[in-house]
Amino acid sequence: MHQYHTPKKSWINIDSNSDFSLANLPYGVFSIPGTNPRVGVAVGQHILDLAALFNLGFFADLGLDKNPFASHNLNEFMALGRPVWTKTRQGLLNLLDAQNPELSQKTEIHPQVLIPQADAQMLMPVQVPNYTDFYSSQEHATNVGKMFRPDGEPLLPNWKHIPVGYHGRASSILVSGTPIRRPWGQLLPPDANTPVFAPCRLLDFELEMAFVVGKPNPLGDPISVNHAEDHMFGMVIFNDWSARDIQKWEYVPLGPFLAKNFASSISPWVVTLDALQPFRCPAPQQDLEPLPYLKESDRHTFDINLSVSILPQNGEEGQVCQSNFKYLYWTMAQQLAHHTVNGCNTQVGDMYASGTISGKEQSSFGSMLELSWKGSRKVTLPGGQERTFIQDGDTVIMRAFALKDGLRIGFGEVRSIVLPAHPKNA
Amino acid sequence: MHQYHTPKKSWINIDSNSDFSLANLPYGVFSIPGTNPRVGVAVGQHILDLAALFNLGFFADLGLDKNPFASHNLNEFMALGRPVWTKTRQGLLNLLDAQNPELSQKTEIHPQVLIPQADAQMLMPVQVPNYTDFYSSQEHATNVGKMFRPDGEPLLPNWKHIPVGYHGRASSILVSGTPIRRPWGQLLPPDANTPVFAPCRLLDFELEMAFVVGKPNPLGDPISVNHAEDHMFGMVIFNDWSARDIQKWEYVPLGPFLAKNFASSISPWVVTLDALQPFRCPAPQQDLEPLPYLKESDRHTFDINLSVSILPQNGEEGQVCQSNFKYLYWTMAQQLAHHTVNGCNTQVGDMYASGTISGKEQSSFGSMLELSWKGSRKVTLPGGQERTFIQDGDTVIMRAFALKDGLRIGFGEVRSIVLPAHPKNA
Numbered sequence: 042m043h044q045y046h047t048p049k050k051s052w053i054n055i056d057s058n059s060d061f062s063l064a065n066l067p068y069g070v071f072s073i074p075g076t077n078p079r080v081g082v083a084v085g086q087h088i089l090d091l092a093a094l095f096n097l098g099f100f101a102d103l104g105l106d107k108n109p110f111a112s113h114n115l116n117e118f119m120a121l122g123r124p125v126w127t128k129t130r131q132g133l134l135n136l137l138d139a140q141n142p143e144l145s146q147k148t149e150i151h152p153q154v155l156i157p158q159a160d161a162q163m164l165m166p167v168q169v170p171n172y173t174d175f176y177s178s179q180e181h182a183t184n185v186g187k188m189f190r191p192d193g194e195p196l197l198p199n200w201k202h203i204p205v206g207y208h209g210r211a212s213s214i215l216v217s218g219t220p221i222r223r224p225w226g227q228l229l230p231p232d233a234n235t236p237v238f239a240p241c242r243l244l245d246f247e248l249e250m251a252f253v254v255g256k257p258n259p260l261g262d263p264i265s266v267n268h269a270e271d272h273m274f275g276m277v278i279f280n281d282w283s284a285r286d287i288q289k290w291e292y293v294p295l296g297p298f299l300a301k302n303f304a305s306s307i308s309p310w311v312v313t314l315d316a317l318q319p320f321r322c323p324a325p326q327q328d329l330e331p332l333p334y335l336k337e338s339d340r341h342t343f344d345i346n347l348s349v350s351i352l353p354q355n356g357e358e359g360q361v362c363q364s365n366f367k368y369l370y371w372t373m374a375q376q377l378a379h380h381t382v383n384g385c386n387t388q389v390g391d392m393y394a395s396g397t398i399s400g401k402e403q404s405s406f407g408s409m410l411e412l413s414w415k416g417s418r419k420v421t422l423p424g425g426q427e428r429t430f431i432q433d434g435d436t437v438i439m440r441a442f443a444l445k446d447g448l449r450i451g452f453g454e455v456r457s458i459v460l461p462a463h464p465k466n467a
Numbered sequence: 468m469h470q471y472h473t474p475k476k477s478w479i480n481i482d483s484n485s486d487f488s489l490a491n492l493p494y495g496v497f498s499i500p501g502t503n504p505r506v507g508v509a510v511g512q513h514i515l516d517l518a519a520l521f522n523l524g525f526f527a528d529l530g531l532d533k534n535p536f537a538s539h540n541l542n543e544f545m546a547l548g549r550p551v552w553t554k555t556r557q558g559l560l561n562l563l564d565a566q567n568p569e570l571s572q573k574t575e576i577h578p579q580v581l582i583p584q585a586d587a588q589m590l591m592p593v594q595v596p597n598y599t600d601f602y603s604s605q606e607h608a609t610n611v612g613k614m615f616r617p618d619g620e621p622l623l624p625n626w627k628h629i630p631v632g633y634h635g636r637a638s639s640i641l642v643s644g645t646p647i648r649r650p651w652g653q654l655l656p657p658d659a660n661t662p663v664f665a666p667c668r669l670l671d672f673e674l675e676m677a678f679v680v681g682k683p684n685p686l687g688d689p690i691s692v693n694h695a696e697d698h699m700f701g702m703v704i705f706n707d708w709s710a711r712d713i714q715k716w717e718y719v720p721l722g723p724f725l726a727k728n729f730a731s732s733i734s735p736w737v738v739t740l741d742a743l744q745p746f747r748c749p750a751p752q753q754d755l756e757p758l759p760y761l762k763e764s765d766r767h768t769f770d771i772n773l774s775v776s777i778l779p780q781n782g783e784e785g786q787v788c789q790s791n792f793k794y795l796y797w798t799m800a801q802q803l804a805h806h807t808v809n810g811c812n813t814q815v816g817d818m819y820a821s822g823t824i825s826g827k828e829q830s831s832f833g834s835m836l837e838l839s840w841k842g843s844r845k846v847t848l849p850g851g852q853e854r855t856f857i858q859d860g861d862t863v864i865m866r867a868f869a870l871k872d873g874l875r876i877g878f879g880e881v882r883s884i885v886l887p888a889h890p891k892n893a
Contacts, residue, residue: 170596171638176721197719202662203653207721208634208728212597212812213686222687224809227629227758236628238758238808260639260730261648261889287809293623295602295633296722302634303809304686332653332664382664383650383713383729384889386638463687463810 048138052145055085060451067310080110119255163309175206177371181399204371210302226287240462243285248407251394266378275311320443354434359422474564478571481511486877493736506536545681589735601632603797607825630797636728652713666888669711674833677820692804701737746869780860785848
């Protein structure tokens, strides 16, 4: 990875506990009423409008004819490749340096290029051609195994050999703030042997993170585990909404389908792997030697704090889970190496989610399925309300940040309210 | 569906047993060396170049400023909606009418607009945002159940209630003619309990067809079973390549993944639902009443003859299977209604494959897994060669056509040679 020169201080006021510190510079797509969507970077409480900066000649050193930031998504920028990512990041760090008058002194253009986040609407940052969901938390897979196969080994025989995953639905990945409708579907009521068609009764979140591919591989050309991170542009928080009762009835033998594809929600700011470098940390030791194509010469992950809160309608927000990305048994590099080892090609904007991130403690379980142990114990919220699964009117909020030696890099949040199922005839 | 006026005869010579009769007019994307890919229609042994015709003013009645046929795929044309599809089809039928001098007499432009298929390369006709594979043949699902769960009921309890399906990989759908590499992957050798990393030993085809969505539905707005066909633009032959040994080891609990996503192959010509109307026929009676959202007021399917042949390297082509699309238990309308009943949105170009289409007779089984009954019986080819699964150098050819009262509408073929696995270190 490139070594960046990061200035000590910016001329933009950034709160010391802001997710969007000078060393973060996550990319997103925003609009303000009456204007086109475009690419910006979050800095403190502002958005730096990269499309406007480009038009004003600030990115001349990129040598580009066309403005890659005047776009509805990040794909065009990502497709330009790492040399452009690196130049852009270093250019932004320089522009934001308190010592550099280049932009700071041009106060007349500040209203044009510096937008308060409160005035902007965040949009889907990425056009996602392919989406895969992994199942990489040993604790989560073990919990699920204990609940659904109480008489067998909790982990299936392949789990410690394969970063198990499956293809998900790209079309219904939604940006934070988009309301989620409780889905209708086929359920098998307890003790029945014929399904009914009804609104999902066991609606759940799954606390996940996802990485976005910026450098694709062509068909037939696997990505090696030791070069996998070169292909990753950045990461987002990922809420893999799950209808547990629909899932239970439909998922044999080909996996989850309608239980998942009604919606997944992501945070709007893509935090780059460049920004996350200071938070590299060891990944859990693997007690079974993986096959050579999954063996990393420098095995590591990232120390990212995660939390989930529920805000009931007319109620008080309460945190129900605290976890960490570093708990995952399989790393992102292993996931991508496995996914492509058969020659499968990736595309710019592809999204690869981690699977539910649970830790060892009950308080770190990343889904209501686990927190309520299949509905058998109630989770109490601050106002005294109790939950086993998600109710209509609940807002689910996931947050993520990395913190080390006073340096904070945050993801912001993914926040979605759950609306009642559409009234209609079954 | 619109009633078209189809002329009796064209001024273009069309062989009476051509797949590409005057009543077919399937859409594809082609290029000839040194020119851009563009949209054409197959007529006999020729391609009518729609991009060139548009530029010459032949589609003025569509009222379009931009040429939707000067495109690398059909998505732009499909997105214009059914009124434009209908006008285009009727316009083409008129232009091709032997009685109509409009184009037939302008012989000076024929070289420009009428390309011999032999001179053109066919490309991926559609940019596929989302791909789903169903499992809708009762005979196939029963065969698989008998082989893999010999002691249980062959069909799982949900199968007659749900058109079972799963999300597949869109990025690796390839057009006919693209060679397929035998994939590497994790396999569990017989009697072993630790996997090895090796080239797939049990490579298989799956005989399927797929429909392409031309009219999408927005998130939250299900497509009703009785309006589902309005959303379908056309159909292709679909070879769902499968690595049986990789599949067996990886697929629990989340479904097939690397066993499928190295490649799927499609025929290059998209045959419209308009063209297929004469071949509507009853769909199999369902012995379990489906839930109301899957109940069709006019249940039907299409009578389409299917076949698979294997051409060994330096050998003679031999047909190994003959089946029919009409055997499927779940119809395309039921598949699409089910897929969207939870609010899942579709997008223009989405591809929905049927699952392996097997019939009752052994000769109609749509995969080598079934034809060789898990490798236990050999399939003999004309030159005397025997197969249980697909070998390196084999070309697999799938063909499809509908035939009724002398009217023939064909899909052409999907043809792919299998190359040896990449030599590399495991």
